[in-house]
Amino acid sequence: MHQKTKHVREPLFHIVKRDAIPNWQSIMIRVIAVALALLVNGIVILAVTGENPINLYITMFDGAIGTSRRFWSLMQNIAILLCLSLAVTPAFSMRFWNIGAEGQALIGGFATAFMMIRFGESLPTAVLIPVLLIVSMLAGAIWGVIPAIFKALWNTNETLFTLMMNYIAIQLVSYFTYVFSVPKGSGQIGIINRSSRAGWLPIVNGNSYLVNILIVAVLTILVYIYLRFSKHGYEIEVVGQSEDTARYIGLDVRKVIIRTMLLSGAICGLAGFLLVSGTDHTITRDTVAGRGFTAIVVSWMAHFNPFYMILTSFLICFLEKGAVEIATVYGLNDSFSDIITGVIIFFIIGSEFFINYAVKRNHARGEVQA
Amino acid sequence: MNVPAIELKGITKTFGNVVANKNVNLVVNRGEILSILGENGSGKTTLMNMISGIYYPDAGSILIDGEEVVIRSPKDAFDYKIGMIHQHFKLVNVFSAAENIVLGLREKSFNLKQATREVQKICDQYGFDVDPSKKIYEMSVSEKQTVEILKVLYRGADILILDEPTAVLTPQETEKLFAVLRRMRDDGKAIIIITHKLHEVLSLSDKVSVLRKGEYIGTVVTAETDEESLTEMMVGKKISLNIDRSEPQDSVDRLIVRGLDFYNEEGVKVLDDISFTARSGEILGIAGIAGSGQKELLEIIAGLLKPQGGDILYENPETGEREDLGSKTPLEIRNMGIRLSFVPEDRLGMGLVGNMDITDNMMLRSYSKGKGFFLNRKDPQKLAEQIIDNLEVVTPGTSTPVRRLSGGNVQKVLVGREIAAMPTVFMAAYPVRGLDINSSYTIYNLLNQQKEHGVAVIFVGEDLDVLMELCDRIMVISSGIVTDIVDGRKAKKEELGILMTMGEDKEEEEGKEDK
Structure with a gap:
């Protein structure tokens, strides 16, 4: 009798690690994940708001790409997010958890704004823009390399350190927005060089976002080549995979960490430059708006491949734009759009589990004895 | 007709596309020792993990005392009095033996004194030699293993599974363990021992079940078989188990190590005044219990670690000059034009990058x-x-x-x-660990080829039989001390076994002198 009850206890299914599965299968799993996410969201929408989910999804598309202006604005957002994702990727490939892209980009943007204010009248734009570019990248690089130096020399925790550097950057910018505020004491800088447009990236083909988008497109290719085909990229890979191997081949791990974080920080600084000189033409403590953190998700979901990052950053920006549109059109608040994007991202990240593991139903007892 | 203690019928387990076990059948009676023989990767450990509740089989059934059972977790296995002694010990270092033994028992309260007494009783019964109040960190590897065995016995296990128990033991310790196992068998326990060492199978077990690439090949009575036919079952074809050893030609000093001292990060002395010479056209074997300082020694020579004292001198055959490698990094050594090859113990974590392609x-x-x-x-x-x-x-x-x-x-x-x-010095640490017989012999042949090309080969091994067949000289390290360097052609296994533990005694003597 005792043994009988044991039989009932057999688990219904168990989890098995998969070998690599063919590409089409992993794509199918992801497609199914998105479909399921839309379904779950539909239920949530119906239950909470009583709206027809299909209408809501149409509104979403409309919000993201409904007009030419919206389309270009979406592209611009993708460009910035992609730029930040490219920036964190070398560090993450090295297993250096740089969660300070937010601060590194903000300080780059601040350096740009500062130079625009100081030299907007004295330097011609043709000289000023290269200066802005260099100064912003330098500022980002410095912000990135400080935690790297501490990590390399004293093995401090880079996660906490880069995070703290974000707060310093934000407070610095808050302070200086008061110092430079126009009018004095308003606490806001406002549009810098509104009439002279000094230090503004040029409008090409009537499109003020095109330069940003092109710069990031070129950068994507460069980062891909750097990681895949250069000796530096190879060293980053070795250090990230195994420090013992790096030691074994006589690689100077400290040098690689510092060099890579200089690069990572510099690209963040570039993103800051694009934000200030290319689109916002001002600086506030919220200029980067959390995208330094979102970039980590983008980079990770793309398995650190710059070309896949185009897709993942598109997905995230598209969802955000669409969700905001839903919130406005249907008079729902912002939190609701966050719920929708949250559910979708949850399913996409969750699908990774099913790509790596298979869930198998257990055999019925009869089969075994047969 | 007596009912088997444990019986497996048609057990199958797959991981992705890999079939780890396919339709395996086993029978173990009480009062019997069964060896499970198979090369690495043949599915021995996977099979045992299913009996002990770590994995769950895809198909097949497990019978205990003739009743079909479902084992979902290690706790279930324990309820059926199955105890597994893993290759890697799972003990709390700062606890005593007795504390480790009672740890994890779900009793409302326990009396440590009483437990100690019971542990002592088990020790006396089977002839274990361990002090229940000794702390784990003060113990040798073989004592730790004893504690693991006591742990399962204390829980009342009468089906014992041992996964490669002799891998970390000296020949003398192995004999002691076997004596204990025989006593347990005579006491009516069912014992399963996983191994890939043939002579152990022959000397210890009553029956042998052979696995090859996950498939069950068959079971034979040990008394009716021999080394050759077991190898054939295990590998699937006849192979010769001889290593050619040529006489060294034009041997000259290549690498001279003098008085090497090394302390690890915790300040523990790992190497103590190590001196030896590696000669060209010769294989120098290094024998010793795992963790006696072999790893550190090779890493120091390769330039990965900095010694606190001593010299490493290299006789450059191209320039005829003697060069000091003591403070050089691997990169500097390479830039000096010295071709020093190193096959580290940790292949995928140090010698190679697992995620990179070939x-x-x-x-x-x-x-x-x-x-x-x-x-x-x-x-x-x-x-x-x-x-x-x-x-x-x-x-x-x-x-x-x-x-x-x-x-x-x-x-x-x-x-x-x-x-x-194209090295002039070739160092390899445990190069055949985890390899099947064919690959192992490929590696031995490659080492011999290097030797014949005039390379100074340094070979850290664990199988004494292989060391005695392959090496020209064997250096024995014990607790970071070179206890002797012997002629590989004349060395005796027992002698090497004694040398392998002599360093511990020396250390203790020194300790006493300090007091």
């Missing part, structure tokens, strides 16, 4: 050559193809990540790369 692993040591900013993947690609051809590496192609290869093929890739560097 081509990228080929250039680990050479990628920085040449001026340009970009990598040259053409030559490594060629080298990869060459090694795959010459050493018969089984792989879908050069772009396969090395972690996907089997252990033997991983090692061929690593050894192949290190040999391709």
